[in-house]
Amino acid sequence: MTTSATTTMTTSAVHTLGASLHANPAIEAAIATIRRELAQTQHQLTGARAGNVQLKLSLDEHLARATEVRGRAPLYPYIGSGLGNGALVELLDGSVKWDLINGIGVHMFGHGDGEVIEASIRASLSDLVMQGNLQFNSDAIEFGEFLAHEAARTSRLKHCFITNSGCMANEAALKLCQQKTNAAPRIIAFADCFMGRSTTMSQIGDTAAYRQGIALNIHVDYLPFYDATQGARSIEATVAQLEQLIHRYPGQHCCLIAELVQGEGGFHTAPREFFVALFEAAKKAGIPVWDDEVQSFGRTESMFCFERLDLGQYIDVVTVGKISQACACLYTADFNPRAGLLSGTFAASSSAFATGLCMLRRLQSGGYYGRDGRIARLFNAYQTCAQAFVAKHPEWFPAVITPSGSPMASVIGGTGGMMRLTPFGGNRERIGKLLAHLFEDGVIAFSCGHGPYHLRLLPPVGVMTPEQFVPVFEIMEKSFARTN
Ligand SMILES: Cc1ncc(COP(=O)(O)O)c(C=O)c1O
Numbered sequence: 292m293t294t295s296a297t298t299t300m301t302t303s304a305v306h307t308l309g310a311s312l313h314a315n316p317a318i319e320a321a322i323a324t325i326r327r328e329l330a331q332t333q334h335q336l337t338g339a340r341a342g343n344v345q346l347k348l349s350l351d352e353h354l355a356r357a358t359e360v361r362g363r364a365p366l367y368p369y370i371g372s373g374l375g376n377g378a379l380v381e382l383l384d385g386s387v388k389w390d391l392i393n394g395i396g397v398h399m400f401g402h403g404d405g406e407v408i409e410a411s412i413r414a415s416l417s418d419l420v421m422q423g424n425l426q427f428n429s430d431a432i433e434f435g436e437f438l439a440h441e442a443a444r445t446s447r448l449k450h451c452f453i454t455n456s457g458c459m460a461n462e463a464a465l466k467l468c469q470q471k472t473n474a475a476p477r478i479i480a481f482a483d484c485f486m487g488r489s490t491t492m493s494q495i496g497d498t499a500a501y502r503q504g505i506a507l508n509i510h511v512d513y514l515p516f517y518d519a520t521q522g523a524r525s526i527e528a529t530v531a532q533l534e535q536l537i538h539r540y541p542g543q544h545c546c547l548i549a550e551l552v553q554g555e556g557g558f559h560t561a562p563r564e565f566f567v568a569l570f571e572a573a574k575k576a577g578i579p580v581w582d583d584e585v586q587s588f589g590r591t592e593s594m595f596c597f598e599r600l601d602l603g604q605y606i607d608v609v610t611v612g613k614i615s616q617a618c619a620c621l622y623t624a625d626f627n628p629r630a631g632l633l634s635g636t637f638a639a640s641s642s643a644f645a646t647g648l649c650m651l652r653r654l655q656s657g658g659y660y661g662r663d664g665r666i667a668r669l670f671n672a673y674q675t676c677a678q679a680f681v682a683k684h685p686e687w688f689p690a691v692i693t694p695s696g697s698p699m700a701s702v703i704g705g706t707g708g709m710m711r712l713t714p715f716g717g718n719r720e721r722i723g724k725l726l727a728h729l730f731e732d733g734v735i736a737f738s739c740g741h742g743p744y745h746l747r748l749l750p751p752v753g754v755m756t757p758e759q760f761v762p763v764f765e766i767m768e769k770s771f772a773r774t775n
Contacts, residue, residue, distance in 0.1 A: 312416065322412055326405050333403050336376040338762060339733025342384030350384035367730055375402020377754040380735075388730070389763050391748040392737045396554075396586055396708075399614040399650055401751035406653070407646050414645035422641060424634045430644040437651055438611065438619050441594055446603030447623045453638040454619065457585035457612030458487025463620040463633050464608045465491065468546035468579045470628050471607075475545040477510040479536060479578065483556030483741055484548070486583060495548065498555070498741065512536045512544070514569070516553060517561030520697040530568045537576045546581045546608075547573040551596040554586030557740030558704055558711040558747060563600045570605035579626070580605050585612040589651070590708035590752060592667050593660050616647035650753065657753075665752070666707045672757030673710045673748070676764045677703045687771050691717045691743045699743065708752035714771065717743020721774060728770035734763055 312318070342350070350370055358364045372381040380390045380402045390402065400407050414430070422431050435451035442448040454460045469475065478495055486492040493501045494509040514532050518525040536544070549566065553559040570580050584596050588611040593599040597606050607626050612618035617639030639647075659665045681688045681702060691699040691713050705711040715721040722744045729736055739747040 309418075313413065318416070322409055325412065326409060329403060329408060330405060333374055333376040336374070336379045336381060336387050338379070338387070339389055339766060340385075340387045341733075342382065342386035346383065346385040350382065353383055367735070369730075369735070371402075377401040377404070378751050378759055387733070389734045389759070389766070391750045391763065392735050393749055393751055395737065396590065396613045396749035397616075398751055399589060399654070399708075400753035401755070404754060406649055410645040410649035411642045414640075414642040417641040419641050421637050421639070422644065423636045423638050425636075427638065428641070430641065430648065431638060434617060434639075434644045434648055435619070437648060438615070438621060441651075441655065442603075442609065442621050445595070445598045445601070446606050446609075447625075448603075448606060448609060448621045449624045450622055450627055452620045452622075452633050453617050454635065455617070455637045455639055456487065457610065457618050458489050458492050459635070460585065460610040460612055460618040460620045461486050461492055461583060462489055464548075464581050464583075464610050464622075465546070466632055467608055467620070467622055467626045467628055468581055470632060471579055471626055472545040472577070475543050477512060477540055477544045479512050479514060479533065479544050479547045479573070481516045481549060481553070481556070482513045483516060483553060483559070484550055484583075485553075485555035485586075486548070487585075496555075512540070516556065516559050517565045518693070518695055518697075519700045520693065520695065523564075526565050526568050529565070530572055533569055533572050537572070537578070542577070544576070544578045546579045548581045548583060550583045550587065551600060551602070552587040552591065552706055552709055554709070555739055557743075557745055558706075558709050560704070560706050563602065566600060566602055566605070570602065574605065579607040581608040581610070582606045583610050585610055585618065586749075587707075587709060588612065589614040589654055590666065590749070591706055592662060592664060594651075594654060615651060616643040654753065659752070669750070669752055669755060669757055670705070670707050670710065672760050673750075674703060676760040677710075677712055680764055680767065684768075684771065687714045689716045693743065704745075705748075708750060710748040710750065711739070712746040712748075713743055714746065715774075717745065719744045722746060725770060725774040728774050729767065732766045732770045734766045734770070 353370045354365065354368055370383045372383050374381045378389055378401050379387055381387050417428065419426065419428060422428060431453065435453055439449060439451045452463050454463060480495050483497050485496045485498065488501065490505055491509055493505055494507060495511050497513060514529050551566065573580055582597055587596045591599055595609065597603050608620065608622045610620050688702045691702060693699050699713065702713040719742065722738050726736060726738060737747045738744050
């Protein structure tokens with residue numbers, strides 16, 4: 292018998308104690324019991340409902356404590372009871388709400404999904420709570436491999452560095468671009484972009500309030516994002532601006548950073564031709580292309596947005612987060628940095644790897660993607676309900692004037708699991724009031740944009756069904772009616 296045959300026989304017959312614990316029948320039975328009990332309780336959550344007066348005191352007390360400890364009131368009077376059912380979530384006052392923002396797009400499979408909870412319980416048996424660069428188990432490798440393989444199907448991306456936030460994934464991406472260009476000092480970004488809140492990302496992100504009091508030590512050159520009202524002229528104008536920047540600062544840009552669907556900026560989309568024209572010009576000038584998909588990852592008609600737009604060949608670095616639970620920076624072999632550039636004590640928790648993988652595998656194999664996938668169909672259902680709503684109440688939807696002076700193409704927008712509605716001409720104050728009313732009435736949403744402002748929905752596309760938009764729009768009607 293050869294040595295390799297002996298090794299194969301030995302390894303297939305022998306298990307680690309860790310593996311036998313994970314297959315232990317007593318543990319399997321305990322998990323089955325937990326899932327059964329959970330399902331029985333959560334199935335009592337069938338629709339939005341008001342809170343209970345006595346429980347409200349407990350919610351208020353927790354809100355006061357949250358305010359005291361943080362030194363600032365939470366954005367919403369949201370404190371969960373720890374139970375939910377898909378798109379529905381129960382709060383401490385016993386109220387039940389449709390959660391259409393999910394902590395800004397994190398809980399793709401909603402609240403209390405049985406499979407996600409099971410993955411989390413199994414991960415809780417791991418010897419490690421947090422995994423990192425020095426110490427990790429096989430799930431960290433599987434997580435990185437999953438993302439790298441998925442990305443490599445339609446791009447040159449090859450490697451994956453895992454981080455514990457979208458912002459840290461972006462910090463890693465910026466470092467790669469800087470090292471690749473020998474510390475070129477300038478960055479090209481799009482107006483209205485958002486990238487996280489480290490001191491550097493707060494400076495690149497184009498929101499004035501997020502940079503206040505920050506020492507400005509980053510050189511950012513902004514390009515206008517695609518303007519649908521201008522069409523091809525918008526592409527020509529933006530390319531001309533990019534070429535001007537390249538001419539003005541030759542060899543001084545370390546990257547062109549793009550969100551292929553702008554998140555915080557207003558759920559702006561752009562056609563492939565827009566990005567192709569810009570990426571071609573950047574590549575010609577030796578400027579790396581970095582695609583920030585932290586918000587859009589998993590939510591459009593393909594897992595990576597660059598795939599749907601067929602832009603993979605241009606992407607040198609991509610960052611993902613939110614729905615993946617653990618975040619990551621993926622890059623081509625060419626951008627693999629020198630030792631020492633990327634590391635960190637924490638990559639992610641064992642439960643983030645387990646639940647992230649559970650969700651990503653379901654998304655990959657569950658018919659979610661493609662033009663007729665579940666995500667596209669959910670967007671169509673949203674659009675149909677929104678169109679009927681706008682037609683019934685034109686008084687709430689006057690024309691919206693964009694910063695370029697032209698009216699916005701439509702008050703309904705977005706793509707996939709990124710859904711936008713622009714009432715009240717995009718007026719910030721009225722949309723703020725509307726969000727508070729929606730919350731009280733049973734729908735949790737958020738805003739986006741910098742003027743015009745929009746109503747932003749990031750529903751749990753993994754579990755929300757098209758029919759669920761019917762009760763959601765009924766609540767919306769009530770909340771709109773009392774917003775003036
Ligand atoms: C496009 C984009 N990039 C980066 C980030 C930062 O991610 P995190 O909040 O996980 O640091 C966000 C967060 O909303 C985002 O939308």
